[in-house]
Amino acid sequence: MNKSAFFLAALCSGTLLLGSCNADKSADTTATETSSAKADTAAAAGDMAGMDHSKMADGAAGTSPLMASMNDMMAKMNAMKMKGNTDHDFAHMMLEHHKGAVAMADIELRDGKDATMRQMAEKIKADQQKEIGEMEPIAERLDSAPTNYKPQDPADPFTAQMKASMDGMMKNMPQLVADPDMNFNMMMTVHHQSAVDMAKAELAHGKDTKLKEMAKMMIDAQQKEIQQFKDWHTKNEGKMKTNAAAYVCPMNDGGQGDAPGKCPKCGMDLKKA
Numbered sequence: 001m002n003k004s005a006f007f008l009a010a011l012c013s014g015t016l017l018l019g020s021c022n023a024d025k026s027a028d029t030t031a032t033e034t035s036s037a038k039a040d041t042a043a044a045a046g047d048m049a050g051m052d053h054s055k056m057a058d059g060a061a062g063t064s065p066l067m068a069s070m071n072d073m074m075a076k077m078n079a080m081k082m083k084g085n086t087d088h089d090f091a092h093m094m095l096e097h098h099k100g101a102v103a104m105a106d107i108e109l110r111d112g113k114d115a116t117m118r119q120m121a122e123k124i125k126a127d128q129q130k131e132i133g134e135m136e137p138i139a140e141r142l143d144s145a146p147t148n149y150k151p152q153d154p155a156d157p158f159t160a161q162m163k164a165s166m167d168g169m170m171k172n173m174p175q176l177v178a179d180p181d182m183n184f185n186m187m188m189t190v191h192h193q194s195a196v197d198m199a200k201a202e203l204a205h206g207k208d209t210k211l212k213e214m215a216k217m218m219i220d221a222q223q224k225e226i227q228q229f230k231d232w233h234t235k236n237e238g239k240m241k242t243n244a245a246a247y248v249c250p251m252n253d254g255g256q257g258d259a260p261g262k263c264p265k266c267g268m269d270l271k272k273a
Contacts, residue, residue: 064176065107066187067264073100077166084147086158087208090198090215091139093162097195098128098135104188107180114181116232120225121184127221131214138211149205158205165197179239189229192222247272 076096082089105125112118150156154163172193174186199215199222206212247270249255255263257270 064183065111066104066183067176069100069103069107070173070187070191073097073103082151083143083145084149084151085142085145086149086202086205087211088139088142088145089151090162090202090206091135091142091211094195094198094218095132095135095139097191097198098132101125101128101188101191101195102132104184104191108184111180112184114236117181117184120188120228124188124225131218135211135214138208138214142208142211148207158201161201161204162198165194165201168197169194177239178241182233182236182239185229185233185236189226189233192226192229196222196226 073096076099077093080089080092080096102125105121105128108117108121109125112121149158151159153159169190172190174183174190176183176186196219199218202215203212203219206215247257247260249263249266249268250271251263251266251268253263253265255265255268255270257264260272261270262268263270
């Protein structure tokens with residue numbers, strides 16, 4: 001199954017969220033693997049997006065509903081088959097990204113208490129749902145668009161820029177704390193930044209006029225909200241208190257959870273604190 005280079009890279013870097021894959025393979029098996037077997041292994045790696053990500057995400061899901069929501073979004077984005085048209089692939093990617101934002105806003109409206117964060121969650125949900133409704137017919141129209149970039153070539157400018165947006169989201173994933181409003185604030189800041197980066201890739205390499213107009217609006221709106229999130233964060237630093245974790249990572253990398261599962265950072269089994 002053909003997958004774009006940036007989705008394969010995002011899936012690999014996404015092990016920070018989704019856990020490690022078969023880390024217990026023996027060194028002897030690797031050392032004695034034939035050239036044919038190596039080719040089979042590479043082919044299997046191309047099908048990684050078809051794996052059961054819900055099982056891989058158990059550890060992170062036990063840590064935070066927001067992290068579980070992010071995992072679900074990443075699994076769906078990783079599973080997408082790239083057409084090789086910048087507008088088509090951006091639209092379908094952004095649809096899943098927007099749906100992830102709606103899910104995170106719903107969690108804040110369920111668990112959050114802070115009036116400002118709840119108001120932002122309501123606005124984000126309304127804005128993203130509106131854009132989803134506008135983008136879906138565009139994405140469907142673009143299903144017949146011709147190819148204009150190489151999703152399997154990491155040197156392709158659009159591929160590289162989209163990969164960077166995903167890598168940035170993984171790299172900047174925050175350490176969650178006890179306060180749900182602060183968690184929403186930090187997670188949505190990272191989520192918004194990756195959307196801004198994706199929209200900039202569309203502006204630079206897309207061809208569809210309507211989609212590029214939407215990308216520009218996304219950048220303007222979400223950069224403004226990122227600043228609002230940062231301002232609120234500065235005023236509410238007292239909420240940066242961590243939970244007394246019931247389970248912690250044996251590697252002491254800060255990974256933790258309320259129940260047994262995988263470390264959301266390295267994928268190792270959490271140990272009782």
